[in-house]
Amino acid sequence: MMEIIIQYLLPSFVLFAFGIVILFWSFITSNNRIFSLFSIASGIISFILLLLNYGANYKYFDIFTFDTAGTILSLLFVFLMVIISIATYRFNFSHSEIFYSILLFSTGSMVLAVFSNNLISIFVTFEASSIATYILAAYPKSRKSLEASMKFFVIGALSSAMIIFGISFYYISTNSFSLGLTSNSSTYILSLIFLLVGFGFKLSLFPFHSWAIDTYNGARSPVSALLSTSSKLMAFAIMIRIFLFTFDISFSNYVQIFFIIISILTMTYGNVTALVQKDVKRMLAYSSVANAGYLSLIFTLTGENALSLALAAILVFSIAYILMKGGSFITMENLEEKGTTLNDIAGLGKKRPLLAFSFTVLLFSLAGIPPTLGFMGKYFLFLSLIEGGLWWLAIIAVLNSAISVYYYFRVVMYLYWKESNVEVEKNRHIDYAVFSLAILTLAVGIVIPIIFNSLYNLWGGLP
Amino acid sequence: MIPLIYVLTVSLMMFTVGLYGILTVKGGIRLLISIEILVNSANLNIVAWAVNIADSSGIMFVLLSIAIAAAEAAIGFAIFVALYRQTKGIGLKSLMDLRW
Numbered sequence: 001m002m003e004i005i006i007q008y009l010l011p012s013f014v015l016f017a018f019g020i021v022i023l024f025w026s027f028i029t030s031n032n033r034i035f036s037l038f039s040i041a042s043g044i045i046s047f048i049l050l051l052l053n054y055g056a057n058y059k060y061f062d063i064f065t066f067d068t069a070g071t072i073l074s075l076l077f078v079f080l081m082v083i084i085s086i087a088t089y090r091f092n093f094s095h096s097e098i099f100y101s102i103l104l105f106s107t108g109s110m111v112l113a114v115f116s117n118n119l120i121s122i123f124v125t126f127e128a129s130s131i132a133t134y135i136l137a138a139y140p141k142s143r144k145s146l147e148a149s150m151k152f153f154v155i156g157a158l159s160s161a162m163i164i165f166g167i168s169f170y171y172i173s174t175n176s177f178s179l180g181l182t183s184n185s186s187t188y189i190l191s192l193i194f195l196l197v198g199f200g201f202k203l204s205l206f207p208f209h210s211w212a213i214d215t216y217n218g219a220r221s222p223v224s225a226l227l228s229t230s231s232k233l234m235a236f237a238i239m240i241r242i243f244l245f246t247f248d249i250s251f252s253n254y255v256q257i258f259f260i261i262i263s264i265l266t267m268t269y270g271n272v273t274a275l276v277q278k279d280v281k282r283m284l285a286y287s288s289v290a291n292a293g294y295l296s297l298i299f300t301l302t303g304e305n306a307l308s309l310a311l312a313a314i315l316v317f318s319i320a321y322i323l324m325k326g327g328s329f330i331t332m333e334n335l336e337e338k339g340t341t342l343n344d345i346a347g348l349g350k351k352r353p354l355l356a357f358s359f360t361v362l363l364f365s366l367a368g369i370p371p372t373l374g375f376m377g378k379y380f381l382f383l384s385l386i387e388g389g390l391w392w393l394a395i396i397a398v399l400n401s402a403i404s405v406y407y408y409f410r411v412v413m414y415l416y417w418k419e420s421n422v423e424v425e426k427n428r429h430i431d432y433a434v435f436s437l438a439i440l441t442l443a444v445g446i447v448i449p450i451i452f453n454s455l456y457n458l459w460g461g462l463p
Numbered sequence: 464m465i466p467l468i469y470v471l472t473v474s475l476m477m478f479t480v481g482l483y484g485i486l487t488v489k490g491g492i493r494l495l496i497s498i499e500i501l502v503n504s505a506n507l508n509i510v511a512w513a514v515n516i517a518d519s520s521g522i523m524f525v526l527l528s529i530a531i532a533a534a535e536a537a538i539g540f541a542i543f544v545a546l547y548r549q550t551k552g553i554g555l556k557s558l559m560d561l562r563w
Binding site: 134135147 | 478481485491494498501502504505506508509512513516518520521523524527528531534535538539541542543545546549550
């Protein structure tokens with residue numbers, strides 16, 4: 001037993017170990033590039049170890065479920081971490097060892113969190129990654145990032161209090177912390193509500209979204225890339241295990257109606273508000289709220305066929321989401337010093353052709369233009385809605401997606417057809433990082449329809 | 464032994480006080496205190512039930528949750544101290560740079 005569990009825990013323990021090594025290495029040197037290389041190396045080792053576990057389905061009591069879906073998500077988290085480390089290779093701030101070690105700690109906890117299958121392990125891993133991300137959001141300790149971190153911290157602490165309260169009610173009604181138990185008591189319904197509010201804050205669903213805009217806008221761009229993708233998908237994977245595999249059995253109607261309302265409001269609010277934004281980074285923050293709406297569409301489904309299609313589709317959507325949203329935020333890092341408004345990015349197509357091209361591909365993918373991966377994710381997700389009989393919800397989602405085309409294309413228009421005399425510094429590493437993400441968006445988008453059938457039934461821990 | 468319903472009532476009252484604090488308070492430190500009260504009300508809930516059904520996993524959970532709440536408070540104080548150095552105050556009214 002012990003030997004097997006070590007094999008599955010090793011990918012995240014490698015990240016923790018390198019995080020500690022980086023902290024101690026800072027006594028020898030304070031060179032940012034060495035820390036960045038350490039972080040890249042640990043990411044590659046962890047990625048290979050995760051790949052070796054691919055396809056396994058192993059349950060460690062009811063604490064962890066090492067399933068393939070979790071492996072895919074954690075591969076994505078580690079991949080994004082490596083890309084962020086490459087993009088920040090030329091950072092020149094003081095104490096950058098803190099940035100990299102906390103980056104490794106948070107990613108390691110996220111890797112454990114997506115495998116957790118018990119309210120105790122879910123709470124501990126979720127909180128470990130949240131606490132690490134509060135520090136990351138504060139990172140260069142400028143006024144803007146501290147304000148972002150402070151808002152993030154207050155809302156995060158409130159949401160974690162809500163989650164403990166929800167867990168306490170779950171414990172009172174079922175006498176256990178294991179998932180998948182049912183009860184008819186009123187405390188069970190209370191625990192559903194509290195857990196929904198707690199994780200809804202993290203996923204930035206509609207009434208709980210306002211921290212997300214300020215935090216993604218104020219934090220340094222690589223950190224926003226981590227917060228808006230990995231951190232959110234971690235909360236989403238936990239929500240799938242809690243709501244789809246536990247509460248859905250007893251209250252499928254209430255959960256369904258509730259999530260239909262919330263997902264419509266989240267999509268519409270995010271997309272409509274993004275239309276009027278002048279700042280590209282803030283626009284991306286609103287569009288990530290809209291994407292949280294698309295993600296939460298999965299909770300509106302019932303019926304075995306629709307659900308198994310949706311659980312496969314959500315993996316495609318997650319891959320697309322991490323690649324394109326992470327890449328867009330990392331692009332913003334290059335412009336951070338001068339400002340990220342539409343006028344600042346004007347004419348980037350002439351000054352930085354490679355970066356502008358990659359950013360365009362990522363924006364096309366976000367808008368859902370056919371050959372890209374973003375289209376595939378949305379296509380399979382909306383298909384599962386039609387399969388589940390919610391065709392009118394699919395129409396609303398497609399209309400929302402059509403609205404979003406306008407604000408993504410406005411950015412592309414500014415990139416290529418407007419002129420401005422803002423000087424943009426050259427940074428090769430960001431170019432390479434964003435370019436590799438853009439190429440992957442195109443390549444995986446072509447491969448996905450062929451391998452889509454192998455993505456069924458990857459979620460373990462189903463009751 | 465104190466009846467369970469009394470303990471749960473106290474925990475619910477603590478939760479209300481903490482939530483009211485978070486929604487109304489204007490200073491940073493008081494915000495941290497409200498968050499602590501919120502977390503501890505849930506801990507009290509769990510511990511009361513764990514004693515009631517004589518189950519050790521609830522008590523273990525509370526130990527973990529107290530440790531995490533302490534870590535969270537430490538990070539919170541660190542953020543507020545860094546903020547104080549920048550703005551010479553941690554009133555929430557001074558934090559209005561990020562708006563649209």
